[in-house]
Structure formats: C-alpha cells, structure tokens
Amino acid sequence: MRMKSRKEALNERIVQRKAKVCVLGLGYVGLPLALRFAEVGFPVFGIDTDDEKVEKINRGISYIPGVSLNLQEPKVLRASKDFSHLDDADAAIICVPTPLSKTREPDLSLVLEAAQTVAKHLHPGELIVLESTTYPGTTREVLLPLLEERGLKSGQDFFLAYSPERVDPGNEIFTLSNTPKVIAGISPSCLALAQTLYSQIVQRVVPVSTTDTAEIVKLLENTFRSVNIALVNEFAIMCDRLGLNVWEVIQAAATKPFGFMPFFPGPGLGGHCIPVDPHYLSWKLRLLAYKARTIELADEINREMPRFVAEKVGEALNRQRKSVNGSKILILGVAYKKDSTDVRESPALDVMKLLREKGGDIFYHDPWVPRLSFNGRDLGSVPLDAETLSTADVVVVITDHSRFDAGEVVEHSRLIIDARNLTHGIESAKIVRL
Ligand SMILES: NC(=O)c1ccc[n+]([C@@H]2O[C@H](COP(=O)([O-])OP(=O)(O)OC[C@H]3O[C@@H](n4cnc5c(N)ncnc54)[C@H](O)[C@@H]3O)[C@@H](O)[C@H]2O)c1
Known part of the structure; x- marks a missing residue:
C-alpha cells in the first residue's frame, strides 16, 4: 500500500478536524481565530x-468586547505560555x-520572535x-529562510x-466566518493545505498567486481607508473655511447610488491598523527608491486632525471670552473607535495632550475605558451625569459610543465640540461640529 504523503496526511487530519491548531498571539486577531477553530471542533x-x-x-473571561469565551463542551480553548505545545x-x-518603530518604520521584532x-x-x-x-x-524573504534553517524544506517537509x-x-454583521479570507502559499501544496484549513472556519476563501500578493492586498484595504478618511478630513477643513457643514455635504453626496462611498471625518486615525499599516508599504517602496505619495499625504492630513480639533476648542472658548488655559475640558470617549475599549494610537490622547499643553484642566468619560494612562498619570473615567457635563467649560466628543445619549449631552453641557457628529439632528448654538 502506498504511504500517504505529508500533505495528504495533514489534509486528512484537517478535514477530520483532528489537526491540532496552535495560535500564537491571543489579541484582537488571535483570540477570535482560536475560538473559531475550537468552535468547529x-x-x-x-x-x-x-x-x-x-x-x-x-478562567473563561474575555478581554475583548463582543468576543465570548462560552464554548459548548467538549469544545474548549486552552491558553498557555508554554511553547512546547508547538511540538x-x-x-x-x-x-x-x-x-x-519610533522612526515610523516596520517593527517586525515580535513576528521574528514568534x-x-x-x-x-x-x-x-x-x-x-x-x-x-x-x-x-515578509513571508517569503523573512519567514521562509528562518524556518528552513534547520534543513526542513517548505512545500515538502512543512x-x-x-x-x-x-x-x-465590534462588527456584529461581518464576523470571521462570513468575511472572505485571502490566502496564499509559498508553493501550490502550501496553498492547498491553507485553503483546506481555513475552509473549515470561513464560508469563502480567496486564493491569490503569491504570499507577496496576499500581503499587499491587506495593505491596499487599509490604505484605501486611510486615504478616503484623509479626503473627508480635508473636506472638513475646507468646509470649515467655507462656512459649510461637511456632514450635510457627505450625506447628500452619499445619495448618489453609484460611484460614491461615504467616509466620515473625525479627530484623527487610531487603532493598531489604519495609522500603521500603510507605513509598512511606503517603507518597502522607499527601499525600491519609490515614494508612496498618496500614503504619505494621507498620513500628513490625518495626523493634523487632533490639532484641528484642539484649535476648534480654543476658538470656541475664545468666543465665550475664555481661554483653554484654566478651562475644565471634558473629553467624551477616548477609545479610537465606537464601542471599543482600544485606546492604541487613539486621537483622544493627542487632543488631550495638545489641550493640556495649553493649560486645560482635562478629564474624561468613556464607558469602555475605566482607566487611562495620560501624561504620566493614571486617570479614571468620571461619571457622565448632569453635574459633570454642566461643570465642564467645554465637552469635546472624540468617540461616538452608542451608549452616549446626545440629547442629554446637549441639554446639560455649556459648549460642545463634536468631532464625530454624535449630535446630528440636534440644532443648538452650543454645538460646534467639525
Ligand atoms: N486589531 C485588529 O483589528 C486587526 C485587524 C487585522 C489585522 N491585524 C493585525 O494582526 C496582528 C495582531 O494584531 P492584534 O490587534 O491582534 O494585536 P494584539 O496586541 O491585540 O495581540 C497580540 C498578542 O500577541 C501576543 N504576543 C506578542 N509576542 C508574542 C509571541 N512571541 N508569542 C506569542 N504571543 C505573543 C501579545 O501578548 C498579544 O496578546 C497585527 O499584525 C495587526 O496589524 C489587527
């Protein structure tokens, strides 16, 4: 009888869902992925x-909102610090x-370590x-030689x-299972096995020809967001100069049923992906003597937004014969996006820093972020009630969490700088929108 090849044997174990899957890194990406593999057996x-x-x-406690660790027995996700599970x-x-890195270059140290x-x-x-x-x-030039160092050959041995x-x-409509997954392998057998593996957990896999292609696909997706957000952020600045309401402009443009997709301005980019990923591409292109101009311009515009918001705060206070210096400034929402606990790269931190530098007395409320390290201090989220709102000289909306009641905020605040259009539909002289 013919011996099964390594590929056939692994394929069989995957299809039977007996293959042992180890996920390294249990964060926003790894935890839902590991859970999904456990869920399907x-x-x-x-x-x-x-x-x-x-x-x-x-202990069955999730640290990511919307991600539940409740698996039906005997399905289980075990976590460990012990890398011998890889054996x-x-x-x-x-x-x-x-x-x-500090110089805004790719830092692959954790990928290399893993x-x-x-x-x-x-x-x-x-x-x-x-x-x-x-x-x-990265996969071809960095990972492949590293993995082949001990003599095993890819596409054959591994x-x-x-x-x-x-x-x-936080997206409840598009989850891991119903979002198509792009996949590429170093060789046809690598791709075939990866396709079999991911087909067990997602409805549709999208094979592409090379790992380089799959890597740049992700960077196109995130650069697309960064560039479009930069475009509407610049529209916000231009509409401000023209005395126009950018939100009304975008909403009207979005009625075009083809060829337009609405993006919305905000206080700046945040999170681990959109402000970071395009730099991986521009860095790689710099090595090839090409300047990725669109990426760099978008980054420049998006990074200016916290300053634009801080200036709007200063101007609005000035119109009330007040200065930033000494004013009580309540920041509403510090997570980088709606209904998230994530403050990585959050523009709230930049806006707070700029206003603090001008002498503002800064405090914040965020239902998802009970504590925040800011300016070398450990701040706690203040309760959001009529008293907090009314004692603030100005309320600055940085994140439009669903839990916020815009009506309440407008009713009790003295002045609101709304960088997210949380207060849409409410007309009040107290509101200054982006
Ligand atoms: N967060 C997102 O929405 C998102 C979306 C798509 C892609 N990504 C990408 O996925 C990757 C992971 O992002 P994330 O948001 O899940 O990060 P994360 O910080 O939430 O989680 C990463 C985890 O890896 C662990 N870790 C670090 N070094 C390790 C090692 N050597 N071995 C094992 N574990 C280690 C960390 O302790 C952490 O728990 C990044 O490249 C990111 O750009 C993130």
Missing part, C-alpha cells in the same frame, strides 16, 4: 506571552503585533501561517502560507 491551543491574558482565557502542532498560526520559536519546534508535516499585517515579501486577517472588532 479542532483541538486548539492558544499561546501568548502575556500571563494575564492566558489566565483570563483559562506536536499540525498548524501554527502567528497573530502577533506588527507595530512601527517565527524563531516556531522554527525551534518545527517538525515535518506542519503548516505555518502568518496572519500579522506586514509588507510584501508548509508555509500567509493569510491577512480582516477582523473588525
């Missing part, structure tokens, strides 16, 4: 270097952060997938693929 181990996260998962893994999926660990435990018949967002070439994550934390 795979034995899953989540590996993270953060003790607190590991402990919480093993008998059939698939290892890397979901660690890819931030920027890949080195995977390489140390690599064994024949294993499938490795990178999911972290990164520049085109399999290597890249699949960018499209998770939108």
Whole structure:
C-alpha cells in the first residue's frame, strides 16, 4: 500500500478536524481565530506571552468586547505560555503585533520572535501561517529562510502560507466566518493545505498567486481607508473655511447610488491598523527608491486632525471670552473607535495632550475605558451625569459610543465640540461640529 504523503496526511487530519491548531498571539486577531477553530471542533491551543491574558482565557473571561469565551463542551480553548505545545502542532498560526518603530518604520521584532520559536519546534508535516499585517515579501524573504534553517524544506517537509486577517472588532454583521479570507502559499501544496484549513472556519476563501500578493492586498484595504478618511478630513477643513457643514455635504453626496462611498471625518486615525499599516508599504517602496505619495499625504492630513480639533476648542472658548488655559475640558470617549475599549494610537490622547499643553484642566468619560494612562498619570473615567457635563467649560466628543445619549449631552453641557457628529439632528448654538 502506498504511504500517504505529508500533505495528504495533514489534509486528512484537517478535514477530520483532528489537526491540532496552535495560535500564537491571543489579541484582537488571535483570540477570535482560536475560538473559531475550537468552535468547529479542532483541538486548539492558544499561546501568548502575556500571563494575564492566558489566565483570563483559562478562567473563561474575555478581554475583548463582543468576543465570548462560552464554548459548548467538549469544545474548549486552552491558553498557555508554554511553547512546547508547538511540538506536536499540525498548524501554527502567528497573530502577533506588527507595530512601527519610533522612526515610523516596520517593527517586525515580535513576528521574528514568534517565527524563531516556531522554527525551534518545527517538525515535518506542519503548516505555518502568518496572519500579522506586514509588507510584501515578509513571508517569503523573512519567514521562509528562518524556518528552513534547520534543513526542513517548505512545500515538502512543512508548509508555509500567509493569510491577512480582516477582523473588525465590534462588527456584529461581518464576523470571521462570513468575511472572505485571502490566502496564499509559498508553493501550490502550501496553498492547498491553507485553503483546506481555513475552509473549515470561513464560508469563502480567496486564493491569490503569491504570499507577496496576499500581503499587499491587506495593505491596499487599509490604505484605501486611510486615504478616503484623509479626503473627508480635508473636506472638513475646507468646509470649515467655507462656512459649510461637511456632514450635510457627505450625506447628500452619499445619495448618489453609484460611484460614491461615504467616509466620515473625525479627530484623527487610531487603532493598531489604519495609522500603521500603510507605513509598512511606503517603507518597502522607499527601499525600491519609490515614494508612496498618496500614503504619505494621507498620513500628513490625518495626523493634523487632533490639532484641528484642539484649535476648534480654543476658538470656541475664545468666543465665550475664555481661554483653554484654566478651562475644565471634558473629553467624551477616548477609545479610537465606537464601542471599543482600544485606546492604541487613539486621537483622544493627542487632543488631550495638545489641550493640556495649553493649560486645560482635562478629564474624561468613556464607558469602555475605566482607566487611562495620560501624561504620566493614571486617570479614571468620571461619571457622565448632569453635574459633570454642566461643570465642564467645554465637552469635546472624540468617540461616538452608542451608549452616549446626545440629547442629554446637549441639554446639560455649556459648549460642545463634536468631532464625530454624535449630535446630528440636534440644532443648538452650543454645538460646534467639525
Ligand atoms: N486589531 C485588529 O483589528 C486587526 C485587524 C487585522 C489585522 N491585524 C493585525 O494582526 C496582528 C495582531 O494584531 P492584534 O490587534 O491582534 O494585536 P494584539 O496586541 O491585540 O495581540 C497580540 C498578542 O500577541 C501576543 N504576543 C506578542 N509576542 C508574542 C509571541 N512571541 N508569542 C506569542 N504571543 C505573543 C501579545 O501578548 C498579544 O496578546 C497585527 O499584525 C495587526 O496589524 C489587527
């Protein structure tokens, strides 16, 4: 009888959902992914270097809003700090952060660390997938040589693929399972196995020809958002000069049933993806002597927005014969986006810093962020009630959380700078919109 090839054996284990899946990095991307594999019946181990996260998962406590750890027995997600779980893994999926360095260049150190660990435990018949967002070439130029260092050959002994994550934390309509997943392999057999694996958890997989292509697809998606947000942010600035309401302009333009997709202005970009990912691409292009102008211009406009908002606060106070210096300034929402706990790169921090530098007395309310480290201090969210609102000289809306009651905010506040159009539909001389 013919022996099964490594590819056939792994394929069979995946289809039977017996393949042991290890997910490295249990954050916004890795935790929902690991849960989804567990949900459909795979034995899953989540590996993270953060003790607190590991402990919480093993106690069934989720730290991501909207992500529940309630699995039906016998399905279970176990978390660990112990990388020896990789020794008998059939698939290892890397979901660690890819931030920027201080000089705004790609910082692949965590991907490298995770890949080195995977390489140390690599064994024949294993499938490795990178999911972290990164520049085109990372899987092929960085991961592949690292994994092949000990003599195993990709496409033959082990399999290597890249699949960018499209998770939108908090989105209840598009989840992991109903969002198509782009996949590429280093070789046809790598792609085939990765396709089989992801077909178990998502309704549609979208194979592309190379891992470089799959890497840049993700960067196109996020650059598309960054550029369009920059466009409407610039429209906000231009409408301000023209004395026009940018929100009305966008809403009217959005009635065009084709060729227009509305994006909305705001106090600046935040989170781990949109402000960061396009720089991975522009950095890579710089190495090839090309300046990614659209990316850089969009970044410049988006990064100016916190200052634009802070200036609007100063102007509005000035019209009331007050200065930022000494004014009580309530920041409403510090998470970078609606209904999220995530404050990474949040423009709220920049707006707060700019107003603090001008002597503002800053405090904040955010139902999702009970504590915030700001300016070397640990701040707590103040309660949102009539007294808090009415004692503030100005309320600055940075995040339009669903829990906010715009009517209440307008009723009790003295002055509102609304950077998100939370107060849409309410006419009041107290409101200054972006
Ligand atoms: N957050 C999003 O909405 C989103 C969406 C799509 C893609 N991405 C990309 O996915 C990747 C992960 O992002 P995230 O938001 O999940 O990050 P995160 O910070 O929420 O989680 C990453 C986790 O990795 C852990 N970690 C770090 N080094 C590790 C190591 N060597 N081994 C094991 N665990 C390690 C951290 O402790 C952390 O828990 C990034 O490349 C990001 O750009 C994020």
